Amino acid sequence: MTAQTEAPQQAPAAEVGRARLRKEDERLITGQTNWTDNIRLPGMLHVAFLRSPFAHARISSVNVSAARSDPGVIAAFSGADFAAEQGSLPCAWPVTPDIVMPAHPPMATDEVRYVGEAVACVVARDRYAAADALAAIEIDYEPLPPVLDIRTALHEGSPKVHEAGNKSFEWVFANGDMEAAFGDAPVVLERYYRQQRLIPAAMEPRSVVCSCVGGEFTLWSATQIPHVLRVMLALVTGIPEQNIRVIAPDVGGGFGSKLQVTAEEVLALLIARKLGRPVKWTESRSEGNMTVHHGRDQWQHLRIAADRDGRVRGLEVDLLADMGAYLMLVTPGVPLLGAFMFPAIYKMDAYSFKCTGVFTTKMPTDAYRGAGRPEATFAIERLMDELAAELALDPIELRERNWIKHEEFPFTTVCGLTYDSGNYEAATAKAKELFDYDGLRKEQELRRASNDPVQLGIGVSTFTEMCGLAPSRVLGSLAYGAGGWEQASIRMLPTGKVEVVTGSSAHGQGHETAWSQIVADQLGVPFEDIRVLHGDTQVSPKGMDTYGSRSLAVGGMALVSACDKVVEKAKVIAAGMLEASADDLEWSPGRFAVRGDPDKGVTIGEIALATFLAHNLPDGVEPTIDADATYDPDNFSFPHGTHLCATEVDTETGFVKIRSYVCVDDIGAVVNPLIVEGQVHGGLAQGIAQALYEEAVYDDDGNLVTSTLADYLVPSASDLPSYVTGRTESRADNPLGVKGVGEAGTIASTPAVVNAIVDALRPFGVDDVTMPCTPERVWRAIAESRGGAA
Amino acid sequence: MAEVTVTVDGVKYADHVEPRMLLVHYLREIVGKTGTPIGCDTSNCGACTVLLDGESVKSCAVLAVQADGSEVTTIEGMANGSLHPLQRAFHEEHALQCGYCTPGMIMAASDLLRENPHPSNEEIREGLEGNLCRCTGYENIVRAVRRAAQAGANA
Numbered sequence: 013m014t015a016q017t018e019a020p021q022q023a024p025a026a027e028v029g030r031a032r033l034r035k036e037d038e039r040l041i042t043g044q045t046n047w048t049d050n051i052r053l054p055g056m057l058h059v060a061f062l063r064s065p066f067a068h069a070r071i072s073s074v075n076v077s078a079a080r081s082d083p084g085v086i087a088a089f090s091g092a093d094f095a096a097e098q099g100s101l102p103c104a105w106p107v108t109p110d111i112v113m114p115a116h117p118p119m120a121t122d123e124v125r126y127v128g129e130a131v132a133c134v135v136a137r138d139r140y141a142a143a144d145a146l147a148a149i150e151i152d153y154e155p156l157p158p159v160l161d162i163r164t165a166l167h168e169g170s171p172k173v174h175e176a177g178n179k180s181f182e183w184v185f186a187n188g189d190m191e192a193a194f195g196d197a198p199v200v201l202e203r204y205y206r207q208q209r210l211i212p213a214a215m216e217p218r219s220v221v222c223s224c225v226g227g228e229f230t231l232w233s234a235t236q237i238p239h240v241l242r243v244m245l246a247l248v249t250g251i252p253e254q255n256i257r258v259i260a261p262d263v264g265g266g267f268g269s270k271l272q273v274t275a276e277e278v279l280a281l282l283i284a285r286k287l288g289r290p291v292k293w294t295e296s297r298s299e300g301n302m303t304v305h306h307g308r309d310q311w312q313h314l315r316i317a318a319d320r321d322g323r324v325r326g327l328e329v330d331l332l333a334d335m336g337a338y339l340m341l342v343t344p345g346v347p348l349l350g351a352f353m354f355p356a357i358y359k360m361d362a363y364s365f366k367c368t369g370v371f372t373t374k375m376p377t378d379a380y381r382g383a384g385r386p387e388a389t390f391a392i393e394r395l396m397d398e399l400a401a402e403l404a405l406d407p408i409e410l411r412e413r414n415w416i417k418h419e420e421f422p423f424t425t426v427c428g429l430t431y432d433s434g435n436y437e438a439a440t441a442k443a444k445e446l447f448d449y450d451g452l453r454k455e456q457e458l459r460r461a462s463n464d465p466v467q468l469g470i471g472v473s474t475f476t477e478m479c480g481l482a483p484s485r486v487l488g489s490l491a492y493g494a495g496g497w498e499q500a501s502i503r504m505l506p507t508g509k510v511e512v513v514t515g516s517s518a519h520g521q522g523h524e525t526a527w528s529q530i531v532a533d534q535l536g537v538p539f540e541d542i543r544v545l546h547g548d549t550q551v552s553p554k555g556m557d558t559y560g561s562r563s564l565a566v567g568g569m570a571l572v573s574a575c576d577k578v579v580e581k582a583k584v585i586a587a588g589m590l591e592a593s594a595d596d597l598e599w600s601p602g603r604f605a606v607r608g609d610p611d612k613g614v615t616i617g618e619i620a621l622a623t624f625l626a627h628n629l630p631d632g633v634e635p636t637i638d639a640d641a642t643y644d645p646d647n648f649s650f651p652h653g654t655h656l657c658a659t660e661v662d663t664e665t666g667f668v669k670i671r672s673y674v675c676v677d678d679i680g681a682v683v684n685p686l687i688v689e690g691q692v693h694g695g696l697a698q699g700i701a702q703a704l705y706e707e708a709v710y711d712d713d714g715n716l717v718t719s720t721l722a723d724y725l726v727p728s729a730s731d732l733p734s735y736v737t738g739r740t741e742s743r744a745d746n747p748l749g750v751k752g753v754g755e756a757g758t759i760a761s762t763p764a765v766v767n768a769i770v771d772a773l774r775p776f777g778v779d780d781v782t783m784p785c786t787p788e789r790v791w792r793a794i795a796e797s798r799g800g801a802a
Numbered sequence: 803m804a805e806v807t808v809t810v811d812g813v814k815y816a817d818h819v820e821p822r823m824l825l826v827h828y829l830r831e832i833v834g835k836t837g838t839p840i841g842c843d844t845s846n847c848g849a850c851t852v853l854l855d856g857e858s859v860k861s862c863a864v865l866a867v868q869a870d871g872s873e874v875t876t877i878e879g880m881a882n883g884s885l886h887p888l889q890r891a892f893h894e895e896h897a898l899q900c901g902y903c904t905p906g907m908i909m910a911a912s913d914l915l916r917e918n919p920h921p922s923n924e925e926i927r928e929g930l931e932g933n934l935c936r937c938t939g940y941e942n943i944v945r946a947v948r949r950a951a952q953a954g955a956n957a
Contacts, residue, residue, distance in 0.1 A: 033893055033894060033896070034893070034896065036901070037892070037893045037898060037901070038893070039901075040898055040900075040901030040904055041877075041885070041889040041892050041893055041898065041901070041904055041908065042837070042877065042878065042880075042881055042885070042889065043835070043836075043837020043838065043876065043877035043878040043905050044837065044878075045836070045837060045839070045901065047836070047839060047902070049836075049839070049840070050830075050836035138831075139827075140820065140822075140823070213936060214900070214902075214936055215841050215847065215849060215900065215902040215903045215934065215935065215936050215937075216839065216841070216900065216902040217840070217841065217842075262900075262901070263900065264839070264900045264901070264902030265899070265900040265902060265936050265937055267936070294840075296842075296843040297841065297842035297843050297844065297847070298842075298843055298844070519900055520899035520900030520901065520937050521899070522899070686896045687896070689896070689942075690896050690899055690937070690938060690942060691899075693938055693939035693940075693941045693942065694899060694936070694937045694938050694939045695939075696939050697936075697938075697939030697940065698936070698939075720842070720843070720844040720846065721842045721844055721846035721847055721934065722844045722846050726847075726934050726936065728927075728930070728931040728932070728933070728934055728940075729926070729927040729928075729930045729931055729933075729935075729940040729943065729944065730927045730928045730930075730931040731931075732927075732939060732940055734923070734941060734944070735939065735941055757939075
């Protein structure tokens with residue numbers, strides 16, 4: 013008797029919070045992968061594209077007929093062959109009512125506007141034959157003047173990218189009394205910062221395979237967005253949506269670059285339809301550098317007003333943002349995602365923001381890890397360091413005087429965002445301790461005093477970001493063309509195992525592992541008994557896919573909600589099985605028991621089997637406990653953290669070495685610390701790469717100079733430091749308490765590194781180094797300051 | 803067309819190939835070893851790294867005909883009944899996210915450990931500088947190679 017007072021089943025240890033090794037890994041470490049380029053269908057043909065060598069030109073004639081007679085060539089097409097059916101590549105974010113949104117044909121027909129734009133293609137038996145036959149295509153171009161600099165593109169008399177001119181839109185936001193904030197401010201700083209153009213460079217090049225059988229299309233693509241892509245392909249081509257299935261198989265990284273509806277995807281569909289045979293196209297890296305959308309590319313004009321004690325009064329932001337030649341899926345929206353983030357974690361009275369989107373004859377820009385928020389964070393965190401220097405305050409001290417105190421949450425910012433939680437004091441204190449902030453400041457003083465040729469700099473970045481994209485209503489108010497919800501389904505199998513279907517399609521994030529952990533806790537089933545399915549519109553019919561650190565903060569909630577529904581349904585059936593009233597049942601994950609009689613119970617697996625058999629279900633009860641849920645968040649989530657970087661800058665060579673890097677991130681509750689740490693590391697690497705190494709460079713004719721990985725410096729292991737990571741936790745206001753981590757490292761680290769470089773060189777009179785801070789640029793910044801002082 | 807005889811992961815293949823065909827295309831498209839991916843066209847990324855007669859090469863920088871008479875080991879030949887210590891270490895240290903660079907990274911690391919069974923962190927970073935990863939920031943890759951070295955991966 014006494015023994016029975018104990019719970020008959022020990023509640024299983026919580027899965028959420030465990031450093032579970034990933035389920036995804038086995039196939040990836042053994043080479044049993046399913047990359048799109050691995051797919052081989054019977055009778056499959058290979059496509060190669062001929063691309064414009066001109067940044068801007070009129071196409072006077074295209075002749076593909078000679079290519080058609082090359083051996084192994086099945087077909088060759090020019091833009092004219094697709095003109096009637098190819099539509100225009102979509103832009104889902106017309107940010108203003110009067111935005112200029114020029115038509116964007118997947119294959120150019122009469123004018124090309126960037127180097128790499130597709131002008132013709134060959135379809136052949138193998139990829140070598142297809143590439144060979146491109147040489148037989150004859151195209152006459154009439155070159156037109158390129159437009160390459162957004163600072164002059166709006167000047168009177170500038171050549172035009174499009175008939176309607178070079179301005180796409182102007183978007184403004186303001187709150188508070190700017191005149192009062194700036195009018196009599198004792199300190200006003202004005203700065204111009206450059207956000208260079210970047211190439212996302214996911215390791216897997218884009219690839220697309222399309223088959224068309226009896227009017228039904230299956231399209232495999234290395235994409236982040238199978239669901240969005242399906243809708244858009246239907247809208248662009250007119251092919252009925254129900255006849256298109258999109259599959260994102262294993263996808264080798266995205267970072268925003270595969271959040272796109274590309275010309276090649278549309279054309280693969282059309283070619284497969286024309287020929288009635290499956291086709292494949294896989295880009296080369298140099299093709300990809302030219303034609304996968306680029307990121308960043310802004311000129312930022314900033315003014316900040318403050319009191320003498322460092323209190324920030326107001327901030328004015330005026331951006332020029334390079335759209336490139338066309339508006340792609342969310343091109344104009346990227347700077348808007350930053351618009352609300354310039355005030356960051358700081359309180360201020362007034363804020364104004366203006367962004368002008370400008371066309372150039374370059375590859376369009378679009379989302380790249382962070383999308384708008386790295387640009388904003390860089391600007392404000394650089395400015396805070398400049399303000400600290402101006403006021404001779406420690407940069408952390410200045411930040412502390414301005415940031416939202418932990419007891420002030422929830423806090424509505426000058427942008428109107430309500431930050432639900434955060435503790436900037438805790439993250440900063442922990443980061444300072446891990447970094448030995450005071451010790452490094454002492455060493456810096458010594459090196460300065462001894463005129464050490466290698467100077468030490470300390471960079472601070474106390475960032476926040478808005479992620480968990482996004483409340484649908486907010487997206488609607490910003491004129492975005494879709495919602496921000498996410499979907500999940502739970503299927504209880506008769507053997508007690510579970511299939512989880514998520515609309516958030518993963519490409520390296522580890523959903524299969526993390527989702528299993530969440531469902532294991534919610535339903536009380538073993539981690540191993542759960543399989544997560546995603547990335548195929550036939551398997552997971554609804555979803556908004558993966559970007560903007562949304563998968564867990566939005567998709568995770570859908571998962572919890574679907575599990576709740578399963579438990580609700582199971583309860584009714586359990587009541588029947590136990591011959592008890594549903595009201596008398598108690599749920600402990602995995603099992604219903606009769607209140608007061610814990611021996612009398614049924615497990616979720618037994619309920620699943622009874623439901624499958626359906627022999628003895630209560631009257632009127634549907635024989636399923638499966639459930640779907642769609643979750644639309646009420647608010648964004650706001651991860652934050654404090655990043656500290658120490659650089660050693662050789663003032664004779666300009667060489668920068670990161671000596672130590674400490675970050676303490678508050679991303680709310682953590683589902684899997686291993687995955688979180690990996691996301692932070694990778695994010696840091698990309699942010700540091702922007703600070704030190706990477707820049708997409710066009711020459712004066714509009715040719716991409718950095719078209720290979722020999723020219724575009726994606727850092728290797730030997731270029732990057734070891735990171736010290738820490739965490740603090742303030743739970744987000746959602747059922748899991750989670751915020752998101754995919755972009756944090758990238759957003760925070762770039763200003764930390766540049767601030768450290770500038771801090772090292774402050775005694776030389778240097779107050780900025782343009783990114784990427786190459787040895788040459790650092791050396792020149794020193795030389796120019798010395799020259800200026802002489 | 804040229805005739806080549808290549809042993810790939812312990813199996814002998816004889817094929818006729820175009821003399822210009824890259825080894826990586828031969829492996830992927832003729833032999834069907836799609837475990838070895840292609841990440842670039844300038845031999846910078848290392849995703850296609852395999853062992854050619856025991857030494858790591860970027861298989862996009864070798865012609866299939868140059869491998870005639872040779873033995874090639876790809877990622878698919880690394881697990882011998884159980885996972886190779888490097889494969890296990892990459893899993894245990896969370897040294898991969900999207901996994902696209904992983905085959906090349908593991909093959910390059912195996913050559914590194916053959917030459918230097920107990921490398922320092924610095925030596926690991928330098929030894930793998932020909933292999934790019936965009937996801938992990940390399941920290942956990944370094945840890946994985948160190949763990950594999952401790953497990954005697956070169957044995």
